[in-house]
Amino acid sequence: MPSDEDPTLSEPQPVLSPLTTAALFLVLTVDPGGEPVVRELLADLAGLQRSVGFGHPQGRLSVVAGIGSEAWDRLVDGPxxxxxxxxxxxxxxxxxxxxxxxxxxxxxxxxxxxLCFALGSEIMNRLRGAVSVADEVTGFSYLDMRDLLGFVDGTENPVGRAAAAAVLIGDEDPEFAGGSYVIVQKYLHDLDAWNRLTVEQQEQIIGRSKLTNVEIDAPGSHVELNTITGPDGAERKILRDNMPFGSPGSGQFGTYYIGYARTPSVTEEMLRHMFLGDGPFSHDRILDFSTAVTGTLFFVPPAAFLEDLADQDEQTASAAAQGSLGIGDLKHR
Ligand code: HEM
Structure with a gap:
């Protein structure tokens, strides 16, 4: 478990990696009994990433692993x-x-x-038989960082220290300092309907100019509904790394939404504005053209926390060998 005594234990996973041109999003469920295999893979994940990426430094390969709420209790013995x-x-x-x-x-x-494909393949080779695939999406950056609605996506992301402050847990949960929360949603776009709008109508929905990407006055726009402030009046930010995905042949066009935050409550407030409305605005009109088909929340532990996960099985095995298995250990068998 991470502790304050050892600062290296709070080293985050590479959540703050700069935006890239390619991504692979793998969402898995852990099969009953698959827990030890998963723990071992998570412990080796940074090493696997180094093995695949080391020979291609220009490729800037990175991987972040998140653990869902129910899986946490199955995989982790502790708080x-x-x-x-x-x-x-x-x-x-x-x-x-x-x-x-x-x-x-x-x-x-x-x-x-x-490189995403190679690392994804290594991960799945290790996990096959222990997990089921819930969703797999290959994302790409599109033209000049646009989503498939044609707008530049990601502009208002915090950078540098502001990004770290928005995304990484600190003293509020010291045991998990350096961790983060991430919410993913897969959206499918009705591009035919979207493209029947005029550019001006689209701009009012997004809240930015399509060509120049400059923010415009657009009450109830996506940008406005997602600009939220805390009790101190300061803006509450998240870090998004959305990626377009799609298949022209089958007419599927989408945005894979992914947002990291120090507390999921920020993203959840944004989602409430989008889906339930805010003041006079009943919903985010981006949703009239984009359907959310998935939605999942994960915790992203600090890097060293993952590395320590394999120790749990060693401890369980040695306790079993000594005949001193406790109730806490039994749930991982
Ligand atoms: C169909 C899915 C989505 C698309 C295509 C999309 C697209 C965009 C675009 C084009 C912008 C303006 C440029 C920028 O600052 O990035 C934007 C801004 C933003 N979006 Fe989204 N978005 C989607 C879903 C979401 C969701 C689900 C959330 C939050 C839960 C969200 C949160 C934000 C935030 C926080 C901003 C920046 C607002 C600001 O401070 O200016 N977006 N989005």
Whole structure:
């Protein structure tokens, strides 16, 4: 378990990696009995990433692993992160944000799709038989960082220290300092309907100019509904790394939404604004053209926490060998 005494234990996973041009999002459920295999893989994850990525430094390969609320108790013997809970389904008058299964998230990023593919393959080779795949999405950056609605996406992301402050847990949950929360949602776009709008109508929905990406005056826009402030009046930020995905052949076009935050309550407030409305605005009109088909929340432990997970099985094995197995140990067998 991380502690304050050893500062290296709070080293985060690479959640603050800069935006890349390729990504692979793997959402898995852990099969009954698969827990030890999963723990071992999570402990080796940083090493696997180094093995695949080392020979391609320009490729900037990184991987972040997240653990879902129910899986936490199956995988981890010890305290829970303070705010870890399942994704909260939202039912608005017009639109629905479903909660869908997911015990593990692997957010793999690189400047090259083949590196994401190679690392994803190594991870799945290790996990096959211990997990089931709930969702797999290959994301790509599109033109000049646009989503498939045609707007530049990611502009208002915090950077540098502001990003770290928005995303990484600190003293509020010292046992998990350096960790983070991440929410993912897969959205499918109705591009035919979207493209029937004029550019001006689209800009009013997003809140930015399509060509120049400059913020415009657009009450109830996506940007406005997602600009939220805390009790101190300061803006509360999250770190998004959305990626377009799609298949022209089958006419599927989407945005894979992924948002990291120090507390899931920030992202949840944004989602409530989008789906349940805010003041005079009943919902985010981006949803009239984009349907959320998944929704899952994960905790992203600090890097060293993952490395220590394999020790649990060694301790359980040695306790079993000595005939001193406790109730806490039994749930991991
Ligand atoms: C269909 C899915 C989505 C698309 C296509 C999309 C697209 C965009 C675009 C184009 C912008 C403006 C540029 C920028 O600052 O990035 C934006 C801003 C933003 N979006 Fe989204 N978004 C989606 C879903 C979400 C969701 C689910 C959330 C939160 C739960 C969210 C949170 C934000 C935030 C916080 C901003 C920045 C607001 C500001 O401070 O200016 N977005 N999004």
């Amino acid at each position: 829970r992160p303070a705010e870890l809970h399942p994704f909260e389904e939202l039912r608005g008058a017009r639109h629905h944000a479903p909660a869908t299964p997911g015990d593990l998230l692997f957010h793999i990023r690189a400047g090259r799709q083949d």
